[in-house]
Amino acid sequence: MSRPKLLALLCLAVAVAPAHALEPPPLAIAIHGGAGVIDPAKMTPQHAASYRAGLAAALDAGYAILERGGSSLDAVTAAVRIMEDDPQFNAGRGAVLNHDGDAELDAAIMDGHGPRAGAVAGVRHVKNPVELARLVMEKSPHVLLVAEGAEEFALEQGVVLVRREYFRTEARVRELEEARRQAGELKAAAPGPTGTVGAVALDRAGHLAAATSTGGLTDKHRGRVGDSPIIGAGTYADDDSCAVSGTGQGEFFIRQVVAHDICALVQYRHLALAQAVRELIHEKLRRTGGEGGVIAVDRSGNIAMDFNSVGMFRGARDSRGRRDIAMYRDAK
């Protein structure tokens, strides 16, 4: 009895092999350059073109890594690093300035395979915080290092520290002055979301990864840490569910544990990724008052990008031929 059964299975395996060969495992990457950053009315065509070019550079560099068989971890690191180096975005060079006029940077990375994670917060002399976060994950037994202790670790790892002036751009100095002026006029006005950057990806091996990097809020209190470097809040990846990177009013993302909650809804409530994202962004965050958005990718390569703010700078590319860059609601 058992022999014919075995044969049948073997035949089946032969029969389905060509179909598998025609359909390679999906690849997908999505990036964001922040939610609600710029009022569309104030966006000049030159600005728009420049932001699009910055997003495209990060998106395509990340995708190229996936396409040549690289890991999702390498893809999200590369994409975020490019946006950290681009002064248009609020991360790395060009990060917003805190109340004391300094850039104070946070970043996290998570490998859905493991899962394992690394994060840094409150660093002021590290050119690419996402790379330091990755070193925390790979070269230390820890997940989160903050402030001077994180920079001490950077030096031990051979990372060259840079002067604080490296991060400061004229545009951010003007924004800080404006924020201070407004703070003097109307106290307690909650600042809008800023241009945090992030990436999520699925690679050929089926591994998910997420990375996020930010300068936080303009005029923030020294030592304030938002959701970006908090595993589960602004950054999360698990091969069994999904990878998420958030941007927005970080305090609300921390309280709702947004990134992990999206993955829990996918894994345990069996919601489609887009539905889970919608539930967090348009229901749960709305109830507590948080503004922002997320990008997410699941193990099948589905990408979801959603926000409850004016816009979210974003891009997505996958092995089914999708490649788009968008800034506002109407995909423009």
Added chain:
Amino acid sequence: MPRAMLSAQREQRYRAGLEAALDGGFALLASGGSSLDAVGAAVRILEDDPCFNAGHGAALTRDGAAELDAAIMDGRQLRAGAVASVRHVRNPIELARRVMEKSRHVLLVGAGAEEFALEEGLALVPNHYFRIAERQEQLESEQRGARVSDLLPAAQGTVGAVALDGEGNLAAATSTGGMTNKRPGRVGDSPIIGAGTYAKNGVCAVSATGHGEYFIRAVAAHHVCAAVEYRALSLEQAVRELLHGILPALGGDGGLIAVGGDGRIVMDFSTEGMFRGARDSAGKREIAIY
């Protein structure tokens, strides 16, 4: 702490400390106080007690300093406050509550958190206030030993409390000095909302203790709440799955205390022991170590 190493006299001191915190917190609940006040008071008492690794008597970093983390969460509106890597705040749990109530932020770290403490009128204390001879000895013995101290948690004893009050509000609070011989700037799960501390009305309140890095990766406290809310697991089942399934698979151990929206208390651990106490309005009152 292996059972064999704990003398009867020491055990008595731990029990007395746990009782004081438990009864201090419960007295507030019994007189109609909020769960937020109850967990704040219980944790504050444990911070002041040198037996426990939080506040006075905290574990020391590899540089010999105390570096403290704490968080508090109000399950009613999902409000939260936390501080990490503070060196001069006598009661970190109080500062965490100020962050929640007096700032628009959730997490403040390092010198910036202490700046905020000063703005709030809290007096700072010198770092030696926290340091006790016993922790110094633990640090030295760790540093004499193999360089595994970064990897293995020793002399834990993070403190925490969870509570349900008469209005049905849940709250959680956690405070710690982290690992002995830790790298300065290392932050564990205690001040991470969703990892070591979480509270959501109608679902559960959780405070964890153990190998923090694994609790962060597992988003442990929120995982328990999500398992209860989305999969209709009982609180016991959700906690058991985390501590005896998910965390060991990652390589981590530890324990946690949790209370459900119905007042049910769960205390479980994968280590040899966990100093703990529970008290409720049905008359339960217990202190246990193993």
